[in-house]
Amino acid sequence: MFLELDELGPRYLQLARALKQAILDGRCAATTRLPATRVLARELALSRNTVLAAYEQLAAEGFIEGRVGSGCYVAAFAATKVVRATAQPSRTPRTRKAALARRGRRALELFDQSIHGRQHRGLRYNLQYGLPMTNPQLASAWRRELNHAAAHAEMDYPDPQGLIALRHQVCDYLARRRGIVAAPEDVLIVSGTQQAFALAADVLLDEGDRVLLEDPHYRGARQVFQTQGAHVFGCRVDGDGLVTAALPRGKATRLAVVTPSHQFPTGAVLSLPRRMHLLDWAQRSGCWLIEDDYDGEFRYDARPLAALKSLDRADCVIYIGTFSKVLFPSLRLGYMVLPPGLRQAFVAAKWLTDRGCPAIEQAALARLIASGAFERHLRQAAKNLKTRRAALLTALKRHAGDAVEVADSSAGMHILAWLPRMSHAQSQRMVERARSRGLGLYLVAPYCLKPLPRPGLLLGYADLPPADLQAAMRVFGECLREVER
């Protein structure tokens, strides 16, 4: 009898598995007698005890019958099925795409499109947006709090709404830094911004509902709403942020996602009259607003502006903040501040989705904020980001001159560099050329619904010290000239 052992785990289980395969394949037909343990042991150069243990395992699972050691037979349970199973090509992937639901098919398509370009191994300078800034002091503070939390945190199921201590800290923080007055019962702890969008889709969107996004916008939001079957459409932005005069009239918009503090990716700040107009429009049209305050913490030039949520008198704003961006992306913690009318439904959706976020990391984060280390990091990070941004802008000016136009911004972890003299095809070539020279550049086009009149690049600078940014911009300038030639 031909038996191939897979070398995984104990010998007797390997053998049991191989015999089971033979039975299921029909190679050991039902009701036939198995080889005597001695015989098989010799044949396979195994100890007899191993074979005995394998036979016992098979007997316990019902695959064989009889007395182990004195005559075992393959059980008669499934003679016909076994043959059918063998007729199947057993190990070829069934891609039964038709067997996926609509949401499954959409998720697959969006993922296939997006996962390209995340391959940034081997790049010397990667200007990808969203890479975190390394801060050794923060990292050691985090380790300390995590260690403490692991020793003291609850082991039972967490509160699906989030640890009360963390929700308290979020409220205090929001009052101090973002002008938002919220109580812990308004706050829901989530696994980052992406989950906040996914929960909003769950709670607020039926198939075909209309969702407004700024154009350009954060792609993750669009992808989750499209997957859920929403009809996503864009509204343009200019130097003052979302052009509220262009908001749709008449047609019911169910949900709009906005980035008032720092439009993503253009960096524009939504002016106060437009904020008031937007709130008024949302209230009149019964539209929920999501304020994605993804990097409102990092303003360098002015005091932080109060959030849209702090102006919301009609309880139509859902505020989203994240700790992943300001601490590190692998943390996966963020929060939502919810209007009273939505609180319970979002908590329910979170509870159904995953029962709540891990307790230890929540407890550690609550302590990190309470200790002051979190805001110390924010101040330090803002200072560093300002220096890096200045270095990037100076070097960009020097090496690219007026081939590049930079949208003005005084916040965040990236700039948007337009390439007014280039075609889209040229900009694509520029990205490829840069990549071949170890420089990771990223086009803004994937963040848009409508085609842009001119190409642009999103330059993330949080991850690179000034000297690297200068070197990166030298390569940038060279690539630019090669493509323009």
Add this chain to the structure above:
Amino acid sequence: MFLELDELGPRYLQLARALKQAILDGRCAATTRLPATRVLARELALSRNTVLAAYEQLAAEGFIEGRVGSGCYVAAFAATKVVRATAQPSRTPRTRKAALARRGRRALELFDQSIHGRQHRGLRYNLQYGLPMTNPQLASAWRRELNHAAAHAEMDYPDPQGLIALRHQVCDYLARRRGIVAAPEDVLIVSGTQQAFALAADVLLDEGDRVLLEDPHYRGARQVFQTQGAHVFGCRVDGDGLVTAALPRGKATRLAVVTPSHQFPTGAVLSLPRRMHLLDWAQRSGCWLIEDDYDGEFRYDARPLAALKSLDRADCVIYIGTFSKVLFPSLRLGYMVLPPGLRQAFVAAKWLTDRGCPAIEQAALARLIASGAFERHLRQAAKNLKTRRAALLTALKRHAGDAVEVADSSAGMHILAWLPRMSHAQSQRMVERARSRGLGLYLVAPYCLKPLPRPGLLLGYADLPPADLQAAMRVFGECLREVER
């Protein structure tokens, strides 16, 4: 001017907030002049610098115009809207239930029903299913690994499919203990069993699709499928697990959730002929199977039986395992083993849902498994659970006699105790009476789709040492007699 400061954060921001409220309320009308800083400072007993800073903040945000210190006016931006906003009852919760999507409404209803009965504070003996067993050795091993992982883990976005090191460990573990041969690319790390069900709903279910559950069954699965609009129906179970002869013919079933190792909550083990029959049925009818192996680790009497997944020759079984139950629920980590045809779609859904699980805890868990501490804990836990189960059964027999029938089981963290002499109303009274005496009992009824012929109780024993279980059963017996009288 009446201004109430909210005592949150710096004084100047408190004042700025109060002024903003007054402007938005219409108490400070558009274009009117604000009080001079000196005057307001005296009036509110604040320093003039605080008032100056508040005015500067308001000017920066566009609420007031003019030169701070020499005459400021409320901006003219929104005179009309302000009045409308005031007319609204601003702080009363808008429950706009109609503004929720269907899934949001369903989630809310299910949550409202379920959250009762989770109030177990103040109970002396809580026999709730799912409470973890405390293990100080494990806790300190976990702290050690967490500490190490925090110092070494990636800070960047995690792999949405899960840390490769953890997926490797899961594969080795599954081969050793569950007879499943899987490669790391077949494994998806998720935030616990609940998320696995939620992702399955996302990827596999359209509104109205038919989902088969064992009846009785794990409620969390039913709730997530019902929220997603699936048509959930039950199939009965007996002492050999799911009655496969009762599987539906003809009508297309999209998905079936089964617990072959240890039927939840009856504890029955699905016999091998039924396993083969179930697989054959699933293959013929194009139905996906979810094998929820929620506590397959904890078998005391025999070697662990191979999982259904290990018999799956047609790639229609999705295997779900959890670390929350065997380690501690606040961890929120589990895994799925996916057929090749579903792999990419589930990874995509996970990526859209939350971008992936936190990296540090994944890294710590990978090391915990690799170190052997995880399986040491499993062995230790199984031994303790066996002792506790025996103590519970003996005490139950002694104090309740034949008023209780226990379904036979040799695994898990709970038993199912039927009350053949009681009506459902009596069993409800028994639960209430027990609660008033500090004993937490839980009916099996919420885990069923069809009404049960007789009431039953789910008795979780993982969390209580034998002496407590004995004391709990004494109270149990007393309550029983009081109710039966």
